[in-house]
Amino acid sequence: MAIQNPNIAVIGATGAVGKVFLDLVEERNFPFNSIRLCASERSEGKQITLKGKPITVELVTEKLLSEVDMVFVSASTKVSKEICPKAASMGCIVIDDSSAFRLEPSVPLVVPEVNKIDLKNHEGIIAIPNCSTTPLVMVLNALRTIAPISRVTVDTYQSVSGTGTAAVTELKEQTANIVNNKSPEVSVYPHQIGFNLLPHIEDFLSNGYTKEEMKMSNETRKILHDDEINISATCVRVPVFTSHSESAHIEFDGPIDIETARKVLGSAEGIKVLDNPGKNIYPMPLVSTGQDEVFVGRLREDISKQNSIALWMVSDNLRKGAALNAIQIAEELIKMD
Amino acid sequence: MAIQNPNIAVIGATGAVGKVFLDLVEERNFPFNSIRLCASERSEGKQITLKGKPITVELVTEKLLSEVDMVFVSASTKVSKEICPKAASMGCIVIDDSSAFRLEPSVPLVVPEVNKIDLKNHEGIIAIPNCSTTPLVMVLNALRTIAPISRVTVDTYQSVSGTGTAAVTELKEQTANIVNNKSPEVSVYPHQIGFNLLPHIEDFLSNGYTKEEMKMSNETRKILHDDEINISATCVRVPVFTSHSESAHIEFDGPIDIETARKVLGSAEGIKVLDNPGKNIYPMPLVSTGQDEVFVGRLREDISKQNSIALWMVSDNLRKGAALNAIQIAEELIKMD
Numbered sequence: 137m138a139i140q141n142p143n144i145a146v147i148g149a150t151g152a153v154g155k156v157f158l159d160l161v162e163e164r165n166f167p168f169n170s171i172r173l174c175a176s177e178r179s180e181g182k183q184i185t186l187k188g189k190p191i192t193v194e195l196v197t198e199k200l201l202s203e204v205d206m207v208f209v210s211a212s213t214k215v216s217k218e219i220c221p222k223a224a225s226m227g228c229i230v231i232d233d234s235s236a237f238r239l240e241p242s243v244p245l246v247v248p249e250v251n252k253i254d255l256k257n258h259e260g261i262i263a264i265p266n267c268s269t270t271p272l273v274m275v276l277n278a279l280r281t282i283a284p285i286s287r288v289t290v291d292t293y294q295s296v297s298g299t300g301t302a303a304v305t306e307l308k309e310q311t312a313n314i315v316n317n318k319s320p321e322v323s324v325y326p327h328q329i330g331f332n333l334l335p336h337i338e339d340f341l342s343n344g345y346t347k348e349e350m351k352m353s354n355e356t357r358k359i360l361h362d363d364e365i366n367i368s369a370t371c372v373r374v375p376v377f378t379s380h381s382e383s384a385h386i387e388f389d390g391p392i393d394i395e396t397a398r399k400v401l402g403s404a405e406g407i408k409v410l411d412n413p414g415k416n417i418y419p420m421p422l423v424s425t426g427q428d429e430v431f432v433g434r435l436r437e438d439i440s441k442q443n444s445i446a447l448w449m450v451s452d453n454l455r456k457g458a459a460l461n462a463i464q465i466a467e468e469l470i471k472m473d
Numbered sequence: 474m475a476i477q478n479p480n481i482a483v484i485g486a487t488g489a490v491g492k493v494f495l496d497l498v499e500e501r502n503f504p505f506n507s508i509r510l511c512a513s514e515r516s517e518g519k520q521i522t523l524k525g526k527p528i529t530v531e532l533v534t535e536k537l538l539s540e541v542d543m544v545f546v547s548a549s550t551k552v553s554k555e556i557c558p559k560a561a562s563m564g565c566i567v568i569d570d571s572s573a574f575r576l577e578p579s580v581p582l583v584v585p586e587v588n589k590i591d592l593k594n595h596e597g598i599i600a601i602p603n604c605s606t607t608p609l610v611m612v613l614n615a616l617r618t619i620a621p622i623s624r625v626t627v628d629t630y631q632s633v634s635g636t637g638t639a640a641v642t643e644l645k646e647q648t649a650n651i652v653n654n655k656s657p658e659v660s661v662y663p664h665q666i667g668f669n670l671l672p673h674i675e676d677f678l679s680n681g682y683t684k685e686e687m688k689m690s691n692e693t694r695k696i697l698h699d700d701e702i703n704i705s706a707t708c709v710r711v712p713v714f715t716s717h718s719e720s721a722h723i724e725f726d727g728p729i730d731i732e733t734a735r736k737v738l739g740s741a742e743g744i745k746v747l748d749n750p751g752k753n754i755y756p757m758p759l760v761s762t763g764q765d766e767v768f769v770g771r772l773r774e775d776i777s778k779q780n781s782i783a784l785w786m787v788s789d790n791l792r793k794g795a796a797l798n799a800i801q802i803a804e805e806l807i808k809m810d
Contacts, residue, residue, distance in 0.1 A: 287777050291628040291720040293670055293709065312652040315645055326753040331713050333630055333758055335720070335771050335785045340750040344731070344773025344783075353776065368777035370720040370785060372630065375712050376668050383628040383672070383707040385722075394681070413677040416663040421670055434672050436681025439690065440624050440705035446681075448672045448707060 139229070139473040141169045145204040147196055147219055148211035149173035149184065152301045153233060157208060157459035158186055166463060167470070172200055176211075201226050208462055209233060224260025229469065231262050231462045235347070238263040238355055245358050248464045249406040250277040255468055262465055265359060266351040267457025268292050268371060268380055271430040271449050273359045274456075276386070278404035279397060280360070283390030283443070287366040290352065293374045293381040294337060295421060296329060298453045303329070307375055329375050337371040346371060379421035380453040383434075388443045394435055397445055401432050406456065411435050419450035427452055428460055476566070476810040478506045479803075482541040484533055484556060485548035486510035486521065489638045490570060494545060494796035495523055503800055504807070509537055513548075538563050545799055546570060561597025566806060568599050568799045572684070575600040575692055582695050585801045586743040587614045592805055599802055604794025605629050605685065605708060605717055606692040608767040608786050611793075613723070614697060615741035616734060620727030620780070624703040627689065630711045630718040631674060632758060633666060635790045640666070641714055648712070666712050674708040683708060716758035717794060718787040720771075725780045731772055734782055738769050743793065748772050756787035764789055765797055 148154045154175070160166070173184055174196040182193040194200060196219060201207065207223045209216050209232045216234035223230045237243040244254040245263045247270055255262065265273065276285055296303040303324045310320035310330030320328050327334055338347035353367040374381075402409045410419050411433040419431035430451040438444035451457060485491045491512070497503070510521055511533040519530040531537060533556060538544065544560045546553050546569045553571035560567045574580040581591040582600045584607055592599065602610065613622055633640040640661045647657035647667030657665050664671055675684035690704040711718075739746045747756050748770040756768035767788040775781035788794060 289626045289722040289775075289777065289783075293630070293711070308652055311648055315649040315652065327757060328759055331758075333711065333713060333718050333787075335718075335755050335757070336750065336753065343776065344750075344771070345776065346750075366777035368722055368775045368781075368783055370722075370771065370783060372718075372720065372785075374630070374670065376670060381670050381672075381709075383709065385626040385705055385707075413673065413681075413683075416673065418672050420664060420672070421668070422665055434681070434707065438626075438705045439680065439682065440626065440703035444705075446626075446705055446707060448709075450670075 139205065139470055141167055142205040143170045143203060144168045145172045145174055145196065145200060145207045147174045147207060147209040147215065149193060150175040150179040150182065151210060152297050152304065153210040153454055153458040156454040157210065157463065158184065160459055160463050162187055164463060166466070172204060174200065198222070201228060204228060206466060207231070210458060210462070220261050228260065229262070230260055231264065231465050233264050233458055233462060235266065235351060237261050238265065239358060245355060246465055247273055247359060247461060248468050249274055249404070251359050252468045255465065255472065264458065264461045264465065265355045266348065267298055267453040268294060268348065268382065269352050269355040270457050270461055271380070271451040272352060272382060272384065273356050274404065274406055274430050275384070275401065275432060275447070275449055276356065277360060278400050278407060279386065281400055282392050282396055283388040285365055285386060286389045287387040288384055290367065290369045290382050290384040292369065292371045293376070294371060295376040295378050295380055295453060296373065297378045298380065299324060304377055307377065311375070325373065329373060331375060334373040335370060337373055376421045378425040378452060378454060379450055380457060381419070381421060381448065381450040383448050385438055385446050386444060387441060390443060392443055392445060394437050394445060398435055406430060407432055409433065409435070419448060421450055424450045424452050428455055430456055476542065476807055478504055479542040480507045480540060481505045482509040482511055482533065482537060482544045484511045484544060484546040484552065486530060487512040487516040487519065488547060489634050489641065490547040490791055490795040493791040494547065494800065495521065497796055497800050499524055501800060503803070509541060511537070535559070538565060541565060543803060544568070547795060547799070557598050565597065566599070567597055568601065568802050570601050570795055570799060572603065572688060574598050575602065576695060582692060583802055584610055584696060584798060585805050586611055586741070588696050589805050592802065592809065601795065601798045601802065602692045602696060603685065603688040604635055604790040605631060605719065606689050607794050607798055608717070608788040609689060609719060609721065610693050610696045611741065611743055611767050612721070612738065612769060612784070612786055613693065615737050615744060616723065617697070618737055619729050619733055620725040622702055622723060623726045624724040625721055627704065627706045627719050627721040629706065629708045630713070631708060632713040632715050632717055632790055633710065634715045635717065636661060644712055644714065662710065666710060668712060671710040672707065674710055713758045715762045715789060715791060716787055717790040718756070718758060718785065720785050722775055722783050723781060724778060727780060729780055729782060731774050731782060735772055743767060744769055746770065746772070756785060758787055761787045761789050765792055767793055
């Protein structure tokens with residue numbers, strides 16, 4: 137298999153993540169021999185320009201999969217369930233953005249800055265975490281070098297691009313209608329998102345949490361190889377286009393001082409500390425959108441409990457939360473080959 | 474002093490809270506003999522219609538204060554610091570919406586549903602809590618009948634009307650500009666609020682928390698008469714016009730089951746449980762705006778800790794968070810008289 141100079145297929149190339157992925161292919165000069173762009177029938181035949189050359193969007197077929205070495209999938213969970221095992225069985229390396237395989241024991245769930253070592257054991261499919269898990273797990277992985285982490289409560293402020301381009305359009309249209317005193321149309325979400333908040337991301341489960349909230353708990357445990365870490369999340373959709381924000385309260389099994397935490401976060405790969413509140417410097421969606429790093433600020437000792445800290449993090453859900461993480465995994469595989 | 478049929482002054486009558494206060498005077502048929510509406514020089518001479526009669530907006534003067542029995546203040550902290558002690562020394566009952574006197578031992582800090590008993594000991598000035606404290610303290614007060622509460626982590630999603638009418642205008646104008654591809658002007662907040670989030674409400678303190686965040690801790694302790702309750706808040710401004718939302722993780726010193734919590738919250742005065750996620754029913758700013766209740770939903774056992782629950786609450790910051798609470802205090806004083 138040609139890992140060093142692969143033939144690539146991008147499934148979901150016209151979606152919100154797919155577009156960013158192609159930007160990153162150019163930006164990072166990701167090495168490939170050929171690239172095939174796939175999407176649903178709605179986009180079939182469209183032309184996308186990559187590195188100055190037009191590429192025609194195709195449907196994914198068995199023949200196409202037989203002609204590539206590496207497949208990036210960012211479509212629906214249903215599409216992933218269908219495509220990924222097929223591509224893997226045909227010898228492709230599949231990097232999947234869906235939740236379909238994340239908790240499968242045979243599938244590495246990887247954030248390269250945290251657990252690239254897990255890439256050694258893949259059997260064809262490699263999963264990337266949910267876009268709200270990735271920044272959290274990067275921050276926790278850095279901090280647990282100071283003391284073991286026992287518990288985290290975390291509340292999210294998630295942008296609509298996490299849902300997809302239709303949600304981005306809906307927020308824009310609803311907002312335009314509202315500021316023009318017209319009534320907003322509701323279609324993607326169960327309620328209006330313009331100037332509103334929805335404490336509802338993905339389906340509700342019998343324990344009262346949503347799937348999205350449980351992902352933050354289960355995926356974090358898997359990535360950190362730590363089943364003792366207790367995480368309670370509330371995930372909220374906010375009227376922001378891009379970047380997910382998270383407010384976390386982190387409890388440690390041992391002393392932690394804020395300057396050590398700052399130093400550890402500041403030197404962690406992929407994290408940038410933005411924390412000078414006196415000068416109004418802190419992470420915001422406006423700052424992180426289009427950037428690769430997870431931005432961390434509002435760092436402080438948690439006044440409600442010993443050995444605890446509170447912090448605020450923001451990262452681009454389409455980049456580190458999805459496309460960037462996927463391409464970084466591919467780059468690691470090339471390095472490891 | 475004529476408590477039963479008072480001569481009233483409303484200081485800050487043209488502000489975001491003042492307007493809602495006057496709506497509530499009509500809506501609740503609040504009894505008064507006369508009402509004077511005061512604001513800054515910018516609004517002096519404006520006419521406001523109340524119960525079908527035009528009233529001219531005046532500047533507040535010593536003479537005016539000497540002619541009234543009850544003063545509602547919702548202006549700046551600076552104005553409160555100047556007016557409240559003066560009015561109280563002249564025999565008025567002052568109900569103040571600022572943070573100026575909230576932690577003064579001689580000033581009751583009151584949410585009638587929680588601690589109206591504290592009204593008995595006022596010395597002229599009565600303070601109402603910060604708009605993010607009020608819903609939290611109502612929920613905690615209901616829940617602590619089940620078991621003592623030891624710790625709360627809470628993250629807020631606060632609307633711009635908490636800042637005032639200029640911020641409402643700014644959000645509207647920034648948003649209109651952005652959807653029309655013009656650049657947004659930034660003036661009220663240090664950064665753009667349209668389609669953005671600011672983890673910054675009020676000034677930063679030396680412990681890394683903001684004043685707003687410390688209010689949620691200090692005011693809750695005072696209102697509940699409980700210095701053992703530990704609260705850590707992160708307060709975030711979101712691009713929503715009205716209603717503050719809060720995600721809380723609450724730890725108890727003893728067993729708590731979710732059905733008892735639901736029952737206790739459901740029967741608490743001023744609280745309405747909206748919690749049928751399977752039917753997409755949960756509190757949202759869109760639902761609570763213009764309503765009196767604190768809406769609570771997403772009730773569940775916290776998976777990260779024994780004897781803990783997670784929940785989500787939303788309430789209209791201009792009503793229960795400010796004007797409604799103030800008028801309810803006046804109604805209680807009339808009842809007690």
